[in-house]
Amino acid sequence: MAILVDEKTKVLVQGITGNQGAFHTSQMIAYGTRVVAGVSPGKAGQEVHGVPVYETVEEAVHSHGANTSILFVPAPFAKDAAMEAMAAGIRVVVVLTEHIPLHDELELVAYARQRRATMVGPNTFGVISPGKCKAGFMPSVIYKPGPVGIAARSGTLSYEVAATLSAAGLGQSTAVGLGGDRIVGMSFVDALALFAADTHTKAVVLVGEIGGTAEEEAAEFLKTMDKPAVAYLAGKSAPPGKRMGHAGAIIEKGRGTFESKVKAFKAAGCAVAEFPWDVPNLVAEALKDR
Amino acid sequence: MAILVDEKTKVLVQGITGNQGAFHTSQMIAYGTRVVAGVSPGKAGQEVHGVPVYETVEEAVHSHGANTSILFVPAPFAKDAAMEAMAAGIRVVVVLTEHIPLHDELELVAYARQRRATMVGPNTFGVISPGKCKAGFMPSVIYKPGPVGIAARSGTLSYEVAATLSAAGLGQSTAVGLGGDRIVGMSFVDALALFAADTHTKAVVLVGEIGGTAEEEAAEFLKTMDKPAVAYLAGKSAPPGKRMGHAGAIIEKGRGTFESKVKAFKAAGCAVAEFPWDVPNLVAEALKDR
Amino acid sequence: MKLYEYLAKEVMGKHGVPIPRGRVAASPEEAEKIAAELGEVAIKVQVLAGGRGKAGGIAFAATPQEARDHAARLLGIQIRGLQVDRVLVEEKLKIDRELYLGLTVDTSARVPLVMASTEGGVNIEEVPEKYIIKQHLDVHMGLYPFHGRQLARRLGLTGSLARQFADTAVRLYQVFREYDAELVEVNPLVVSGDRLVAADGRLNIDDDALYRHPQVPRTHEGTELELRVKELGLAFVQLDGDIAVMANGAGITMAVLDILASYGGKAANFLDAGGGAAIEPTARAIEVLLATNPRAILVNIFGGITRCDDVARALIQVKNTRGIPVPLVIRLVGTNEEAALSILRESGLTAFRSMRDAAAEVVRISHGPGGEL
């Protein structure tokens, strides 16, 4: 009925005693998320918005059966925290932190594979299954429950898209932020594979951008998927060789161009919206065809 | 009909152009082993006893389908060579080399697990399935085909035992040297699991020694195995705290004593021979009981 | 962050990669002195740009006097828009073959990647794929000598050269890991008689990991304005249009630029004000935009963590303190949107709720004669 997180998900907040951690914990709880525990080294024994704080993830898992973790942990400590979560058996680790060193991300991805854990991010707004569970800092008011899955490399742009979908009466099963970094734990393909298997999701919206080849790989995957997809891509007018905000949003050595991605999606029969506000119509059309 | 190696095994010799490598290649070929290729960096293009020599394992695997490798490679280079073999898809890597650093062995064991490869050794005489395949430097004349599996931590002592078995008409399915180091790729338990599944093996002889807990773990395994086993253990008279030749043969901190191992085997219903020459009778008795 | 060639080579040399003898010089006299020690030399401008050779940034000298003359000529000129204030003076190599060896990250497979080619000496992007050998690596295992031998073998190297190549690959990987590199590259890796030498070297360090490398000298790339904004901690790229843009989020900022372009406008910059920006940094960001002398400014905010009222207050603050001498088009939706609108109204400003309308308006203004809102 959703991917990654739902009403049964037991969320652990790492870095819960920080400003951001505490604030978004209250927001997540207000949304109905089951935040079962927090971890902040040196702060064990405290409570944050009624959530008990532990010294280590293993205690939080042991005492509360937490199975998903969300990290509000500064970049220099994020690798350690995410490794701790995976070592303790957490299955989904949502890494919001920006500016994690590239080589740390390589190690995180390698360890996630070894542990068969899913890392969402780094540098993501998180994941939300509207009406069920919010594990992130997205403005939840823009999302409505419904049949459209969203996977996005960028935060605010995907909020725009989600808001236009909701306004058009097209709610979402799950919206997941893949993260703006060069190396992220979950790719479009990984997200599509989950949406493909989710009975509640009827169509998928991909919010991509220039840089890398994640969209091209997604297009390949779409050829074998029997649910329609609509893409919107940012960066059509971006100059090559410049990092456009996201570490991963750069056209380098002729790779990662807007044109390459559009061409790949079109070849896969996936509609590409010219403007963000065109997405709902394209989704509605795609759903009508089925 | 044997474990680890048999008449279908395609052997690659790493370090084939060295004195030991070349000599034992000729011995293995004379025994009937299918030695399909050799590797010696810088010596590609040569032949050793008719065996083609390659620069890399991947070429040898690609050109000849080698699936088992035996290393005659000096200790400082052994980790690299064994890693290369496993990375190239070799399933059984027999590491004869002595004096490989402990931390190298830790890394080798970790990588073997990751690749689901079997490392025999280090510091082993190898493995032989009499009449089928010899991958090692043991004196092959002492072995006869038959129903007894041998797993041993020491070389010469296990030759003694094999010779007495052969003399008593008790041939062997496979004899494998586990290696005398503290960290080895294949333990008694690993060997027992293979012998347990091998229809040709009717009984197993374990040649152990003081140090570590491999025998105690083997005894635990024997409780669940429905084939008889006989053990002979060296080091009854050894003083504690002294390394008796093998890096692994030392009684430390009260662990690894002769008495502990004898007690464990007896508790598992496994006969323990007082002298090496008592082994054949105990095996014959055990087989008669079945 | 890119390192200058001489620093990249210094790091490589420390890790055992064979590099030419030589030193960096900041004056013709220094260059002369180094040449006197080395004999025939190459003199290479030290700028953070490729293609120096074609741009005339490399010279050869047979005598110390010649080295001095070349250095005198090169020091102070501009190469690809960059001022030359140092040259690297090193032994001139006899070049038999030019190979390529590089380490980077495969963002698709999400593992380290080693690349090698027999076609070194040109930009690796210009080398046909079939001449490039690529090998994925396990980050926890690293690059073993055997990986190096495999690469050497595929390059057709034999004997001592194969051994040197394998060894160089292992050492270059150590540099890659120890320096948190995005890219380590030796191009060309020169075959000079019976030895391999790194004739040129690149080492780009991940900006996000720089805090772990305090000993590495900092270099600064970008326009003066870009460097100033970088210090504010904002993502900023200078472009050549006339509509200044601020939005919150990298993706949406790119989308705004795309929409402007579709509507026939030209953006003056990319500026991601980030999520959850406070009043003060937002105000400073607006000031940066004004520094590009745009014909109009477009502020596009989708309030999530970012509170629309904070953005409105920042705008008012800049308007009241330094003034905003060009038309300001605002689009605000999301968190605290109503409060924001009322703050703007008090100061005589209005805001759009639709991105489409805001974009159309600012493009219209940029095409017209301009004027206060």
Place this chain on the structure above:
Amino acid sequence: MKLYEYLAKEVMGKHGVPIPRGRVAASPEEAEKIAAELGEVAIKVQVLAGGRGKAGGIAFAATPQEARDHAARLLGIQIRGLQVDRVLVEEKLKIDRELYLGLTVDTSARVPLVMASTEGGVNIEEVPEKYIIKQHLDVHMGLYPFHGRQLARRLGLTGSLARQFADTAVRLYQVFREYDAELVEVNPLVVSGDRLVAADGRLNIDDDALYRHPQVPRTHEGTELELRVKELGLAFVQLDGDIAVMANGAGITMAVLDILASYGGKAANFLDAGGGAAIEPTARAIEVLLATNPRAILVNIFGGITRCDDVARALIQVKNTRGIPVPLVIRLVGTNEEAALSILRESGLTAFRSMRDAAAEVVRISHGPGGEL
């Protein structure tokens, strides 16, 4: 190879493990000088043995003069049979609690193992298992700060002490890996007010990896004879019996000792002549055996790689050059056995083919009056 405490601590200190201030002294004057700098001090003999405290090897001094006196007393004495030629003079610590932290290898799980305990200050072997916390580590991943926090938590540490403990664990693991350690141990890891200090340190380096650590000063453990044989590259252990033993292979040599013991004999040594030994080293090994003045010698060879004729030639060579003044019992089977027997016969020697018979014979001789064969 064990390092002296002061060297182990020096290594730890370099890697950021907190160690007491102090230095090693080889004379009372040096000890006095160090104490003058540090104030109240502990003076600890530097020998490669545990239990120094109980053996009187640790003293405390309140004044430099006292330090000088203690050093004068300790330098030159023997502790557990080992000559003291250096003492470590370091600040006396206020001890609130004594913890234990160690890294070693779990030979059963075949992974690195970290161990911690609240019951430091005594031999870890004497601490009941329930007070020892053990954690397996992944060799490719290593020990992360979170592992350290988990250990600290289980030890009941909180606040700053927990942070220091986690940090110390990470650094100690770096020592473990970088120094190819069999064992790194801090015992006790002292809680002194608000800080943790490594009051004692052990670092045992894997002999097989010493070649990678040329900078580490070598120490030598064992009897004079053991050290001499070690240089021959043979595995040798001196025992207190009267039958000298040489065999080929560690397992079979142990088995020979066991058999001798069962038959009522007492072995003078363990000597594994190895597989494939050539004539010259074998001859030198026999000479070593004679140095223990045994009542008899037993040579037991199962020829595999080892060729029996080579062993026979080695025996003859020793007999002819220096003489073998005690009875020599030989058992030879395997590769080139017939050639060996005929070589022995020519020199008037015989050999058994059964290990059992040879063992019985040599025990019989060792119990008798002895004499030339």
